[in-house]
Amino acid sequence: MIAGEETLDPIIAALDRGWAVAVPDGENLGITGLGSHTFLAGRAAGHVALDLARAAQNLPEFAGVTGPVVLWGYADGGRAALWAATLHGDYAPELDLRGVAAGAVVTDPAALVEIIDSGPWSALGLAGLLGLSRAYHHLPLRHVFTADGHRAAQRAETLSAQILLAQYQQPLGHWCERSDPWNDPIWRYVLARENTTGFDELRIPVHLYHGRRDSIIPYELAHRLAADLRAGRTLLTWQEYDGDHLDTAERSALDVVNQLNTFLT
Structure with a gap:
């Protein structure tokens, strides 16, 4: 495997x-x-x-x-x-x-995103937020997105890693209502499940x-x-x-x- x-x-x-x-x-x-x-x-x-x-x-x-x-x-x-x-x-x-x-x-996904945020790999933070929200689709996890963030998410979830990294180089907070979406209470619950x-x-x-x-x-x-x-x-x-x-x-x-x-x- x-x-x-x-x-x-x-x-x-x-x-x-x-x-x-x-x-x-x-x-x-x-x-x-x-x-x-x-x-x-x-x-x-x-x-x-x-x-x-x-x-x-x-x-x-x-x-x-x-x-x-x-x-x-x-x-x-x-x-x-x-x-x-x-x-x-x-x-x-x-x-x-x-x-x-x-x-x-x-x-630790949250620790990784904090480390790579604002760098050449920052799009992986957005990918992680999308991936975890899909895995826990029964929870309202995408509420942390702004209106622009929701539109970006709809586009990003269909892209390859190469295109995602090239087109979404902004920090994760750029797409969210708060600069640290991982500290949202519902997200903290999900990350506790994923540690x-x-x-x-x-x-x-x-x-x-x-x-x-x-x-x-x-x-x-x-x-x-x-x-x-x-x-x-x-x-x-x-x-x-x-x-x-x-x-x-x-x-x-x-x-x-x-x-x-x-x-x-």
Whole structure:
């Protein structure tokens, strides 16, 4: 199971091992008429990853043969992989989940948005607000938008990441009634549901990795997550790279496959 950046390197590396690879596209992506994406919604992404693992094992090509599962994700995909591992025991206990590899993990959406706001990646804050509001569509979360913000949201939720980053470089507060929409009471409830509490209770091996020069997801957040996992006695391995966000995604593929292989043997 692989989720994350738009690169074929992880898929090719896994296929070269002879593994069956399933790649989730995220909730509602690839299916028309069901609304926008659920970017940064870790719980929703975790359920998608586990559902896809179930579905893959029931394909006719496998003739009912099941096997061990490992999860691998990068950035929001890494967040999805860790959430899948957290939800696994209650949601999909029949899956033989052996381990997780997660790179450049988004541990705290609100903290990330505060860090990237007003920079070249600020549009990801808008994408996160849209994604979480879609995942929690039963709550009135888009009330924080101004009239211009509502119009921008309608356009932005249909765009690719590349176009979104190019066209929406304003701080998140530019589209909202308040400069810190994450501190709205309803949003604080959603973010409490989406924080990393529970990751430190994992009872399967976890491999974390991160680039020291990552300009999107700070290196320090990865160290904090690693410390939490170790404090919870998770069997943890760690690897860092002297690269930025995209460099690390590309350079890490073979290392991660080798680490995942140790979980399977």
